[in-house]
Amino acid sequence: MRAVTPVKHPGGSFLVTRTGAGRRVALVWSGSRTDAVRSRCRRFNDIGPEVWAVVRASSVKDVAALAGVSLGTVSNVLNRPDRVSPATRSRVEDAMRELGFVRNESARQLRAGHSRTLAYVLLDARNPFFTDVAEGAERAAEAAGLSLFLCHSDNRASREGDYLAHLVEQRVQGILVTPVDPHATVLDDVRRNGTPLVIVDRTRDDGAFCSVAVDDVLGGRLAVEHLVERGHTRVAFIGGPDTIGQVRDRLEGARAAWADAGLPDDQLTVVPTDGLTVVEGRSAGERLMGIGTRRRPTAAFCANDLLALGLLQQLSTSGATVPGDLAIVGYDDIEYAAAAAVPLTSVRQPRQELGRRAAELVLDEATNPDHVHEQLVFTPELVARRSTFS
Amino acid sequence: MRAVTPVKHPGGSFLVTRTGAGRRVALVWSGSRTDAVRSRCRRFNDIGPEVWAVVRASSVKDVAALAGVSLGTVSNVLNRPDRVSPATRSRVEDAMRELGFVRNESARQLRAGHSRTLAYVLLDARNPFFTDVAEGAERAAEAAGLSLFLCHSDNRASREGDYLAHLVEQRVQGILVTPVDPHATVLDDVRRNGTPLVIVDRTRDDGAFCSVAVDDVLGGRLAVEHLVERGHTRVAFIGGPDTIGQVRDRLEGARAAWADAGLPDDQLTVVPTDGLTVVEGRSAGERLMGIGTRRRPTAAFCANDLLALGLLQQLSTSGATVPGDLAIVGYDDIEYAAAAAVPLTSVRQPRQELGRRAAELVLDEATNPDHVHEQLVFTPELVARRSTFS
DNA sequence: TTGTATGCGTTATCAA
């Protein structure tokens, strides 16, 4: 079998085709007439008994030549087929098939001034919350005939910055981003450049951007109200670091509900963590179980489900029962929450809806001259499951 | 605060700026001199007392004009700064800052013939296996100075096809893909067009593509050998549908190990599922526990960890213990496997390594004329945890 | 060291 190796070369995209030994030139271009290919040869390169032929990817010009029409007609077939007579159209379409023509999006975009893509720069691809948001955005993009590219910043500001810069250079239609820091100037840089940007799952007080978020204070309140209703009077809040707005807000809501119930401050313990992961949840569990049974909280509210799952696992390892020894409320209601060994009570956020609305907002900003920025705040709801019902 | 709304318009990327009521034209362009902006005005649009000014995004030409140099010099500052005298260079850089110049990647790409991006089209963004593969690819891309875009096909052939077509039109440097069907002709279409493509976690027997995969037959064998060593003589294989190559291979390995151990065929039960998800795992658990205790398997080998987690949850709900009533081996060793209520024994695949090597292969195909396709097969290993140790 | 001219592939306008 002949090796057919595509390479890239200044001036276009090329196909390199190699002959068998002995022959000088062989143009391998599956399904095409040799002469059509030969016209696109740029460079022949002798290497001993073999010869490389460098072939440009076919363009509208090549198609026009093969079909015996003008370049403008080919473009018409592509963009306004109704303006072309059926006979010539099918001749052009045949030529396209024969040459394996694919429209060059860079050229189209250069001409059109905009691309046909959205992007979502997300913090943590391993957290199902973000992939669910992405799914919602994906569907909205699909409905608008656009593609959605996902970029994983992995919680690193430098990577986030690289991605944002690249996307702006690409002139994407719009960017959704869950930023490492919503107040970082990189976001302003994007917008100064005219690329619509929507902040997802974070907000900024200055109203400079559209954003979609969930009322985390209310979420924290719902969680703790539920625990108070279930009769708990010693509760732990597990989460951190408090540089994360979500964590601060959920704790604030928790404290408000606690105060409203007339319970003493010191019976709402804060167990800080260094992140919102399963591993951190286990470590928090160890610390929690280290407290003497008399003073130990009877319930825990975790700042997200991953923490809650880690906590659950730690308890199960150490022989404690849920909710008998400790009731648990998580946050996010990811798929694994319902599927945990003890199904988790959790605060649900409308994740797909978040993504969908974010995509719609960014498209509005991209296309509607009368666009005004909106900060949408969604309402969370508590989903009660076995982890809080003995 | 004035509304500054970016819009898109044929002919370039634009910023629309709106005046306050009463004045006719206001050019809002933060940090720029008004005259520099005015030169880029294209269209003024009276709407009652307000006026829209349509402003083109700045190009090298604008920068050159503002800096008082030629367009070529600006390009040199961008691409070969050493060829420019320090004085002019700083003048040009000032102008760039002032105009908020951002290189137009479409134009650069059109000229260069290739982009600076890779893409990974993955099956299921919710499955941590794929995000870990993506992370490995991401790092390799970063090392090569490229960006990696993630595209989520969500197991749908049509969406996969849309993404592949779009990526080919974009002339990305290379595509990694875990395809819905590795033998589908869409993959051949991509390559016929000269875009390097590497198949991830699947293989194709015809050697038409590079691929990276893991020896699933060996993985199945390892799982069952482990269970046999632990003394199990009635084992269930849980997984499906068997249209998935992985499922077939893992079962094949399981059967081979079973036969090698001299155990009777009918004591290796197959419990088919409709997918590899947590929900399917629970449903399989129900069926399994429906078998009378005398004939019921004492161990289960699940085709992936999500199934195993679902199974585990089902057992725990119904009061059965793991591994006492049923030992469990999963596959993939995702993070949640170790973090499960009963830590899961699982077959680990070198996920990040898979992604890294795939990215390297696609870059080799893109840049090395002597590239030959390689089908890499990695070796899995068994990670023993509590779910198989009573 | 800097400037000029050309082409990348596409689309749209206008003339035939």
Next chain:
DNA sequence: TTGATAACGCATACAA
């Protein structure tokens, strides 16, 4: 209905 032509923004070869 079709064809010729001019941009879009950038990078480079070559001329000054």
